[in-house]
Amino acid sequence: MSEPKPKQDEPIKRMLAPVRLEFTVSAGRDKTAFLGAIIEGRILGGRCPSCRKVYVPPRGCPTCGVEMVGDIPISDHGVVTTFCTVSIPFEGQTMKLPYVYASIVLDGADVPIFHLVDGIDAKDARMGLRVRADWRPPAERKPTMESIRAFVPTGEPDAAFDTYKEHL
Amino acid sequence: MERCAVIGVGQTKHAAKRDDLSMIGLVREAATRALEDAGLTFRDIDAVVIGKAPDMFEGVMMPELFLAEALGAVGKPMMRVHTAGSVGGSTAIVAAHLVSAGIHQRVLTVAYEKQSESDAMWALSPKYPFQPPLMAGAGGYFAPLIRAYIRRSNAPNDVGVRVAVKDRLNALKNPYAHLKMPEISAAQVEASPMLWDPIRYLETCPSSDGACAMVLSSETAARSAPHRPAWVHATATRSEPNLFAGRDQVNPRAGRDCAAALYKQAGITDPRKQLDAAEIYVPFSWFEPMWMENLGFAPEGEGWKMTLEGATALGGDMPINPSGGVMSSNPIGASGMLRFAEAALQVRGQAGEHQVEGAKLAMGHAYGGGSQFFAMWIVGDARP
Numbered sequence: 001m002s003e004p005k006p007k008q009d010e011p012i013k014r015m016l017a018p019v020r021l022e023f024t025v026s027a028g029r030d031k032t033a034f035l036g037a038i039i040e041g042r043i044l045g046g047r048c049p050s051c052r053k054v055y056v057p058p059r060g061c062p063t064c065g066v067e068m069v070g071d072i073p074i075s076d077h078g079v080v081t082t083f084c085t086v087s088i089p090f091e092g093q094t095m096k097l098p099y100v101y102a103s104i105v106l107d108g109a110d111v112p113i114f115h116l117v118d119g120i121d122a123k124d125a126r127m128g129l130r131v132r133a134d135w136r137p138p139a140e141r142k143p144t145m146e147s148i149r150a151f152v153p154t155g156e157p158d159a160a161f162d163t164y165k166e167h168l
Numbered sequence: 169m170e171r172c173a174v175i176g177v178g179q180t181k182h183a184a185k186r187d188d189l190s191m192i193g194l195v196r197e198a199a200t201r202a203l204e205d206a207g208l209t210f211r212d213i214d215a216v217v218i219g220k221a222p223d224m225f226e227g228v229m230m231p232e233l234f235l236a237e238a239l240g241a242v243g244k245p246m247m248r249v250h251t252a253g254s255v256g257g258s259t260a261i262v263a264a265h266l267v268s269a270g271i272h273q274r275v276l277t278v279a280y281e282k283q284s285e286s287d288a289m290w291a292l293s294p295k296y297p298f299q300p301p302l303m304a305g306a307g308g309y310f311a312p313l314i315r316a317y318i319r320r321s322n323a324p325n326d327v328g329v330r331v332a333v334k335d336r337l338n339a340l341k342n343p344y345a346h347l348k349m350p351e352i353s354a355a356q357v358e359a360s361p362m363l364w365d366p367i368r369y370l371e372t373c374p375s376s377d378g379a380c381a382m383v384l385s386s387e388t389a390a391r392s393a394p395h396r397p398a399w400v401h402a403t404a405t406r407s408e409p410n411l412f413a414g415r416d417q418v419n420p421r422a423g424r425d426c427a428a429a430l431y432k433q434a435g436i437t438d439p440r441k442q443l444d445a446a447e448i449y450v451p452f453s454w455f456e457p458m459w460m461e462n463l464g465f466a467p468e469g470e471g472w473k474m475t476l477e478g479a480t481a482l483g484g485d486m487p488i489n490p491s492g493g494v495m496s497s498n499p500i501g502a503s504g505m506l507r508f509a510e511a512a513l514q515v516r517g518q519a520g521e522h523q524v525e526g527a528k529l530a531m532g533h534a535y536g537g538g539s540q541f542f543a544m545w546i547v548g549d550a551r552p
């Protein structure tokens with residue numbers, strides 16, 4: 001937003017009052033382990049002892065309200081369940097347009113993660129596309145999901161709709 | 169439980185930028201209209217319940233603090249409700265409960281958003297922990313769900329276009345609506361830029377400044393109201409977590425449960441047959457068919473047929489959003505209350521050019537967050 005500049009003789013109807021916000025997140029026990037693994041190029045999940053569902057990242061089970069046990073290694077390969085191709089510019093955006101924002105269920109997980117899909121023309125993005133993590137080099141990794149630069153197609157045949165429809 | 173009636177309804181002229189008014193002026197424009205409709209003044213009000221979308225949307229923390237005096241709440245109970253996009257609906261429901269619980273006789277409820285004062289797209293696209301910074305506003309969140317709906321239901325591609333045209337044509341009959349597009353056509357919607365594939369620019373709600381207010385009263389207080397009241401027949405709210413294994417985000421359980429509880433209270437077994445009109449929260453045109461299924465107006469996978477058959481048009485057998493809906497005016501915090509208020513206007517026979525003839529029972533609906541907060545009510549012309 002830029003400072004509104006009223007023309008001469010025009011009433012001053014608006015003024016600019018900037019707000020800036022930074023915040024710190026306490027990761028907690030499960031996600032501390034998750035972020036540590038990300039730096040090492042690994043993905044950790046947690047399994048609910050009650051419903052047996054596997055969450056990435058691990059968390060308290062939203063369905064059962066219980067803690068998850070164990071740090072379960074999760075594949076960095078998965079399937080695009082659904083996605084959108086973003087072509088809208090907006091304040092604070094850092095991505096080059098258009099880009100594909102996808103819901104990806106990693107093999108062995110029961111909930112999706114959300115990430116960039118590239119290495120494919122945006123118009124060829126599709127539901128069921130098999131993808132794998134393209135990790136940044138170890139020296140560039142930080143404890144964030146951006147340590148995975150993007151997900152890229154594996155070249156495998158597309159997953160059948162029935163195999164991922166329960167994740168929509 | 170006491171009966172609760174809507175005896176006053178007010179809304180602003182919604183616009184992209186109401187820079188003729190401060191935030192205070194905006195809420196007062198709606199509130200004074202509602203009071204006037206109810207034949208009351210601020211002095212007659214027992215309590216004020218206010219709602220708006222998250223503070224980051226305007227960059228103002230707790231605006232209810234400085235709005236209290238503008239809404240005549242000095243020395244009276246005032247509270248703010250906060251349920252993301254559904255807030256306008258749940259705010260009205262909290263106000264209705266204060267009446268039906270017998271706590272207050274006359275409650276003023278207000279919801280608003282002055283979107284031009286900040287940037288909701290920015291506020292909805294922060295760097296979330298444990299996610300890369302790819303989120304692109306509400307459209308970026310809901311477009312994948314729309315894609316999943318189209319895939320699951322095999323809906324033809326032009327359903328979203330049809331809803332976008334229908335709602336803008338309805339808005340031409342609503343003097344308060346933001347978008348006025350007399351030339352709107354399917355070709356124009358189809359030619360508009362694809363912002364979040366599969367959502368086009370004209371399949372998206374606008375960004376609006378606006379407010380809505382209602383005066384809710386007990387049966388006793390309703391007796392002295394100058395105009396016909398709308399009676400609250402049922403209210404329901406439900407929520408669910410944003411993400412859990414097996415979550416159906418296209419047809420969320422919380423929405424289905426909320427509708428079921430609502431219909432049970434109102435004695436409704438066949439909503440499409442028994443309701444005369446519905447104002448449903450449709451911020452992206454594809455959500456009309458999606459919510460038709462979620463609310464039980466159509467079997468799963470067949471909501472789009474209602475749109476294509478013209479059932480949801482003004483003059484169809486189940487008019488949806490005769491006011492033009494969220495697709496034509498979207499002051500986010502107020503959008504849910506506008507749905508509730510428009511339902512009340514219908515059964516009071518006060519909807520003007522967009523009146524559904526003879527409407528006796530109407531529904532107001534709002535949803536928020538990642539399709540995870542739901543608020544609904546049914547109002548009627550007869551006492552429940």
Ligand SMILES: [Zn+2]
Pocket residue numbers: 048049050051052053061062063064065
């Ligand atoms: Zn569980």
